[in-house]
Structure formats: C-alpha cells, structure tokens
Amino acid sequence: MPWRQTHQAYAIWISEIMLQQTQVKTVIPYFLRWMERFPNVETLANANIDDILKCWEGLGYYTRARNIHKASKIIYGNFENEFPQTADALQKLPGIGHYTANAIASIAYQEIQPVVDGNVIRILSRFSADTESGNKAIVTKKYFDLLSKIIPHKTPGDFNQALMDFGRMVCKPQSPLCQECPIFNACRAFQQNNIDKFPVKVKKKSIPEIDIIVGIIHHKDKILLYQRPQERLLGGMWEFPGGQWNDGEDFDTSLKNSVLKKTGYSVHVGSPLTQLNHAYSHFKIKLVAYNCVLDADISESKVSSSKWCSINQLNDYAIHTSNKKIIPFIQKAE
Numbered sequence: 001m002p003w004r005q006t007h008q009a010y011a012i013w014i015s016e017i018m019l020q021q022t023q024v025k026t027v028i029p030y031f032l033r034w035m036e037r038f039p040n041v042e043t044l045a046n047a048n049i050d051d052i053l054k055c056w057e058g059l060g061y062y063t064r065a066r067n068i069h070k071a072s073k074i075i076y077g078n079f080e081n082e083f084p085q086t087a088d089a090l091q092k093l094p095g096i097g098h099y100t101a102n103a104i105a106s107i108a109y110q111e112i113q114p115v116v117d118g119n120v121i122r123i124l125s126r127f128s129a130d131t132e133s134g135n136k137a138i139v140t141k142k143y144f145d146l147l148s149k150i151i152p153h154k155t156p157g158d159f160n161q162a163l164m165d166f167g168r169m170v171c172k173p174q175s176p177l178c179q180e181c182p183i184f185n186a187c188r189a190f191q192q193n194n195i196d197k198f199p200v201k202v203k204k205k206s207i208p209e210i211d212i213i214v215g216i217i218h219h220k221d222k223i224l225l226y227q228r229p230q231e232r233l234l235g236g237m238w239e240f241p242g243g244q245w246n247d248g249e250d251f252d253t254s255l256k257n258s259v260l261k262k263t264g265y266s267v268h269v270g271s272p273l274t275q276l277n278h279a280y281s282h283f284k285i286k287l288v289a290y291n292c293v294l295d296a297d298i299s300e301s302k303v304s305s306s307k308w309c310s311i312n313q314l315n316d317y318a319i320h321t322s323n324k325k326i327i328p329f330i331q332k333a334e
Helices: 009-018 024-037 041-045 049-056 063-078 098-109 118-128 136-150 156-169 251-263 311-316 327-333
Strands: 209-219 222-227 242-244 267-279 284-294 306-310
Touching (some): 009 098, 041 063, 118 156, 209 251, 222 251, 222 311, 267 327
Parallel strands (some): 209 284
Antiparallel strands (some): 209 222
C-alpha cells in the first residue's frame, strides 16, 4: 500500500478518506493518480472542483471529494499550509470524523489515539465472543476505551496499522486464517467453533429501487450534459438530463418535464437507447435512456449547469457511474 511508505499527513489523510467504504485494491490506483495530480495541500486547494471530481470519478461517495477540497482550502488559508497535528484539530475540518482524525494523528504525529474500524471490531468481537457487537455505536465506544488502556505510547501509529492489517489479512470477514493467527488459542470464538457468528450481524433493511429516465439529447453532432447542484447527492457531477419517473405519468411526459425543468429545453422523446441497473449504498436504480432531439433549433444551453459536447468529449467530464455506463451505447449507435 503506497500510503504506508510515508508518514506525511497529507498522503495519510487522502488514503484514509478514499478507504472509507472502499476496498484497498480499488483505492491503490486512485491514490497514485491523485498524488501525481495533487501532490500537496497547496495544489489541491488551488484546483478546480471539476478537476477534483474527475480524478475521483468511479470511487463513489462524491461528498468525500468535495469535503477534501473544502478542508484543503482551510488548511492552506487558515493554517498557513501547515497540517493540524492533533486529532481534536483535525476533527474540525470538513469530512474528518473521530476515526479518521485519530488515524492521521497517530500515524503522522504519533499521538496516542486508538482507531476502531470494521477490522478492529471484528478482531475484538471474535476474541471476546462479544454478543453486543451488533450495536456499532456501543461497541465502538467500548473498544476505543479498551484500546486506550493498552495502546503503546511509543508507536501508536504502528499499533493501529497493525490491527487494521491483521483484520484485513488474517482475521478476515470470510474464511479467516485462524491457524495462522498468533492469538487463536486465546480467541473465544475459535474455542467455541463459531467464528462466523462474530461480529453479531444486524439484519439489513431492504433496499428500495427507483426508476430513472434520462434523455440523450442530440443536436448538431453534440449531446447535452447537465451538472448536478453542488449541495445535492452526487453534487457537481455531470449526467444526461432526466430524473425519477413520476408514477402516474407515461415515460415520455415524465422525461420531457424533467428535461424542461433542469435545462429549459423542450425535447421530443424518441426510441429507447438502453436500460441498465445500478446499485448505490442505500438504494438501487433501474435506468432507461432515450434518444431525444430538441423541439426548437437552439444551439446554446439555456442554463449555466447545461453544456453541449461532442461524443468524443464525454469522457472528459466527471460523469457519475450510472450515467457513464450509457456512453458505450451512445458511441456504438453512432
């Protein structure tokens, strides 16, 4: 892992934010590209948000990227480009919570702060056969207090990283390597032969599915893109204009109304281009894309959040993943 080759707070911060809800193998190429494009806080603070979102494209949870940008401006402007060196100070920055602040402070500055992530919860819940481990808030506080008593004061960062790596590589969620574990003889879950029961799992709620319809609006060899409002989900990302299908309306009417509301354009809805499914963390979508043309011969976008671009330019924009899946179908149809 490239971020383990440094104690630089900036690199550790970026890696920790990227690793939230994302696997290590996915993060590594993104981290390397990011550090090449934005090697320090100053470069990041002075970057355009569109360039940042494009570099983040595909990682998901785009609020993370926007908060990184906001935090970099604060560090560069208010802290004279000097990274805060305590967990308390770090938590005052956008997008940095208790866990991330402790990770940065302990690894970069050797502050005596334990970290409790999913890996740590899994290790300790199995080791103690903890039946309370289904309540994440309670168990995080309990394990934080426990680790605060035993964390080595000379090497807190190494200790925290060792626990995280141990959970990722040995005490894994599936098929843990118990025979390679140096503490398996004292592990209560192993002794009880019920490793798979810990941590206690909470029954997940069913994930709703939403019908989305979008228009691939053609005009003079160009296609219309729409930029989502910064304060909304996937804020700042580009997409093909459209929206949620309004129950009770036919697809054509619903799509025309959505396009008109977002872009100011009236369109004629043609044939369907493709249909696909995409899953987010809390919901799934069924997306249908329709070929559309303008009702009137207008070449300029009516609102600043809309932009005409050629098919070859589509990949230059930070288009969120569900809509990016449509691009190959557009290219194939040409």
